[in-house]
Amino acid sequence: MSIFHFSPQFLIGMPNAGELIITLLIIVVLFGGKKIPELAKGLGKGIREFNEAKDGIKNEIENGSKEKDKIQAPTTNTPVNNA
Numbered sequence: 001m002s003i004f005h006f007s008p009q010f011l012i013g014m015p016n017a018g019e020l021i022i023t024l025l026i027i028v029v030l031f032g033g034k035k036i037p038e039l040a041k042g043l044g045k046g047i048r049e050f051n052e053a054k055d056g057i058k059n060e061i062e063n064g065s066k067e068k069d070k071i072q073a074p075t076t077n078t079p080v081n082n083a
Contacts, residue, residue: 015023031039 028036
């Protein structure tokens with residue numbers, strides 16, 4: 001067996017602690033310590049706006065469904081006199 005023989009299953013999954021530390025160090029080096037809070041704030045604001053828009057669309061769909069049900073309410077079956 002070769003040292004480079006590995007299963008593709010190892011490529012899928014959560015990163016371990018070492019990989020997270022390396023990733024965080026690269027982010028700090030690229031963006032600098034002062035920019036990271038600004039980036040996190042912008043990311044949080046974007047996620048919040050996305051969730052608000054998602055909830056708004058969900059409410060519109062539910063309200064439209066309720067209005068459609070009201071319009072299509074069953075009527076009483078009265079015989080029509082075709083004389």
